[in-house]
Amino acid sequence: MILCCGESLIDMLPRTASTGEPAFSPVAGGAVFNTAIALGRLGAPAGYFGGISTDLFGAILSEALTASRVDASLAPRSDRPTTLAFVTLTDGHAQYAFYDENTAGRMLTDANLPELGADIDALFFGGISLVSEPGADAYAALCAQAGDRVVMIDPNIRPSFIRDEARYRARLDAMLGRADIVKVSDEDMAWLGTAPAELLQGGVTLVLETRGAEGVVAYTAGGQRQVPAEVAEVIDTVGAGDTFNAGLLAGLHRAGLLSRTLLKDASLDDITPAVALGAKAAAVTVSRAGANPPWVEELEADA
Template identity: 60%
Template structure:
C-alpha cells in the first residue's frame, strides 16, 4: 500500500444558517488525510498514519477513512484533542486559521511512530505536519527510515503557520534529499528557491536530491522536471467552486497513475519516460478538476473521471 503520513484534522468550513447567520460546519480534512481519501476513492491500496483523537472528531476522521477503503490500523487513538482549521474563502481561494496546541497531531511522540513492514511500498509526506514540533521531527524521522521505499513529498507551504523558518527549511532540506518525488505549487517553489524562472528553479530543487520535481501552476497545468528534461499536461477546464483539496487530490491522481503502471519503485521513478509522466500528470489534473468543481475537499471516485 501507499502509506500517507501527516495531518488529520477537522476543517471548519464557512456556511450560512437558514436565518442568514454566518456559521462553520465540521468536515474531516487535512492535506495528507485528503490525499489518503483520494487514493482510496481511486481504488488504490492506501493507508494513513497520524495519531487521531479518541473524541467525536477522531471518530469522524476514522469513519471517513473507512468509507474510502483506507486502512488506519497504524494510527493510534490518543487522549488529545483534534486540530481544527477554520476556513475562509475569497474568490474561491481558501485561507486557514489553525488551532493546534496540544493536539493529537501536534504532540505526536516518537513512540507513536509505526513500524513499517513489507505491506508498505511507498510513503507520502506533506502539509502542516512537517512544520511544528514535536510532530514535524517525528514525520521527518519516519521519512529518514523509509528504507528503499518510494517517497513522495508535498511541502504545501503555508508561511503564516511557520514560526521558525530556519528550522523549517532545514527539516525540508533533509526530507528533500531523501524524497524520490517532490510536488510543489509555483508559490511553494518560490518560497523554497526564491525568485526566478520556474523551470530553472525546479531543476535547482531537483539538484537537492529528488529524482522528479512536479510544479503545479493552477489553470496553466503541471510540469514534471527530471534528469532527461520536462513533461507537461494541461489543466482540465472546469468551473471552480473552491480550491480546497485540489493539490491533495492531484497528488493522489499522480500516485495512482504510477501505481497503475507499476512504477512505484525507486529505479522506475528515476527512469520514467515523458509519456508515462504526462499520463500521471493528466490523471492528477483530471482528479483535481473534479475536486475544485464542488465544495470542500471531496475527491472523485475512479468512475467519475
C-alpha cells in the first residue's frame, strides 16, 4: 500500500443558486487527499491517513475515498469540524479563506499515528498539512518512523500560510533529509534556497522539478532527463500536481521499484515510464474542471 499522509478538506466553490443568489457548493479536496484519490483511480493500492471528522463534511470525504478505492481504515475520526476553504474568484483568479482552527485534520497528534504494517511500501507527505501544528509535527514524526519504506514529499510551499518560518523550515528540512523522492517547483526551490543537485547530495534518490507546460525534469545520481508535458486543452490546473504525484507512484509500483534499494539502483530509463505516467494523468486532470483525476481505464483507452 502507498499511504498518503496529510490534509483533506472541503472546498466551498462559488456557484449561483436557482434563485440567482450567490451560493457555495461543497467539494472534497486537499492536496494529499487528491493524491490518494488519484492513486486509487489509477489502480494502485492506495491508503489515506489524516484526521477525518464525523460531521456531514467528513462523510463527504469518506465517501469520496471509498468511491475511488482508497483504504481509509487508518484515518482517525473525531467530532472536531472539517477544514473548510471558501473560494472566491476575482478576474478568474481564485482566492481562499481557510477555516482550520481546532479541526479534525489540524489537531492530529502523535497519539493518533498508526502502526505501520508490513503491507505499507511507501509514504507520501505534502501540502499545507506540513505547516500547521500540531498536525504538522505529527506527520513529521510519522515520516521519521518510515523505516525502510520509500518516502515521497511534495512540499508545495505556500508562504502565505506560514506563521513560524524557522519552525517550518526546521521541520521540512528534517523530512527532506529522510525523503527518497522529492517533487519541487521553481518557486519551491527558490523559497528553500536549494537545487536538485543539493537535494541529491543530501540523500534524496529522485528529484522531480515541475516546469508547467514544459514538462518535468527527473534528476538522479546518474544524470537528468526531461519528460515533456502531454498536450491538453487546459480548463484549470486544480489538482494537476497532485495527480502527477499519484501517477509517478503508481508507475513505480507497476515497475516494482517501490523499494529504497531498487529505486536507488534504478536507471533513468527504468524511472522514465513512471514520470511519463504522471504527466499523462495530470494532462487529463487539467483538461476538466476541478481536481478530477482519471481512472486507469481512461488512460488505457487512450493508449
